[in-house]
Amino acid sequence: MSARTELDAAGIEGPALRAGYARCRAINAHHGRTYYLATLLLPPRKRPFVHALYGFARHVDDLVDDMTTRLSRGQRAERLEEWSADFLADLEWGSTSDPVSRAVIDTVQRWQIPTSYFADFLESMRMDLDVTAYETFEDLTRYMWGSAAVIGLEMLPILGRADPGTRWDVLESHAIDLGTAFQLTNFLRDVAEDLRRGRVYLPEESLRRFGVDRDRLARGQVDESIRNLLAWEIERARGLYASAAPGIDLVEASSRDCLRTATTLYADILDEIERADYDVFSGRVQVSVARRAAVGISGLRGALSARRAAPPRPTG
Template sequence: MTGMRLGQGLGGRELDAAGITDPALRAGYLRCRALSAEHGRSYHLAGLLLPPAKRPYVHALYGFARYVDDLVDDVSPTLTPQQRAQRLNDWIEEFRADLDWGTTSDPISRAVIDTIDRWSIPTGYFSDFVDAMRSDLTVTSYATYADLERYMWGSAAVIGLQMLPILGRADDGVRWDVLEMHAVQLGIAFQLTNFLRDVGEDLRRGRVYLPQESLNRFGVDRDRLARGRVDESIRNLFAWEIERARSLYAASAPGIELVHPTSRDCLYTASTLYSGILAEIERADYDVLGRRVRVGNVRRAMVGINGARHALAARAGRTTPTG
């Protein structure tokens, strides 16, 4: 506990490298880092490949997103749905007021507001994110992929856009709008991967994120998914959506070379590990209704070690083959 208070250990060294010295601010960043390490294994590993001075800000963005998502998904029996909605709405309104004031007593919001100020991140991205999270309290399905895309703008695309100022451009010749396009594609690819991995878990929360038009295409309905038995129609549905996600990973790939060289291995590792979940779903014969598939520890370690080797070379001004 003392180490966490004083900001010792790797997290403390990252804060030192970033020049973050205020004790209360350090505590907020460390809280976000802990959320990242606990809940975002692939993202956290990828974030560790960034230069130490940039890591706290990425942890803050992930920690904020995770904290709000947990508020939405809290199914504690001590809370009624109305109380849960009221708690989320109160927190969102307080956060928006804190954004306007530029200060807060909330440790997670404190780290995020500092990140926004240091990197001049548009605050509209955060408003769009919390609006998407709030919609999860009332919206339980999406008729078309276009409808789902509008949700994913706030739940995923804006997170990629929040990251861009921290990742940086390869050089001044890189067009910002092109970089933004690829960031949106990658963010949505990550989100679609989450939806496929978590179909069973989301269903138990009363939500189906796969578009109804896709379900209709393969003769699948919510009751069929709820039975938990993966049949040929469900396999075809998942295969269709996996190809959609893979096309987005492919479209986003050129954007990795457009960010600063010291940021590329973070994105490459995150994309490799997350897209690997799609292969794991296929390996499980699409049986994700009753369990969560994940990339194995050996594969995760191999990708992480390879990324670390490239990242260290990039920081030293050298280049190594990607792969």
């Protein structure tokens, strides 16, 4: 389905605004992979807003981690600070000339998403420029609140609540767990890549428990201590997925297959790490194309069935 069809279904008008949403969709399609695939399982009327949230997060992440510009840490920090100040001012004002920000601001206004979530995300991105390790999982969780949990919370109004009687804080708890599980899965897959950027996202207390230090990780040789460390954190991530799972049935039926697909494919990364004998150093562990296709097709069948079963939306 084309970007134009999605924008029409979402009631997004005006060439500048539509161009902003189209830009976010292109960012999601290029970088998102699993996230983009899952987004396509949502009804067309919801997709542009999810593209906008992803486009925002990816754009800011690139400001922090883009090594192709050869900017120093201080220069990247200055660039992030300037962009963040402009974005938050534009968010408060309700208007901007930046195409990505324009789509995000429109999404925030339509779905009444708390603006504090975006400030918290930007604060975690600032931490990436200064913090290179986390002593405890609680310390890491404070980082992941801004880098992952708030993204789940931003999504909730768009995904919708199946039963108006469901307490919103219950949905929020599941969304936080799922966003954190996704983030921790990324950390486990990207140990080597993060090391090259000077960061270790696995808690220092976990490293000490299994006799692993930064130098040992940097050597990139999988031994029993590293296997035990990664196995420990994989089980932590699986516990978060299990805690988040009941929340899928609490969102609107038309949104469930999006969540199921994303959850399945992200959790599959943990299986692939185990299948690779915990070697997260030789190359990026990935879910096979065949597996992604099978899960995506299954999700598509479910999504289409949910749309057929949904009552017609009011037109007036």
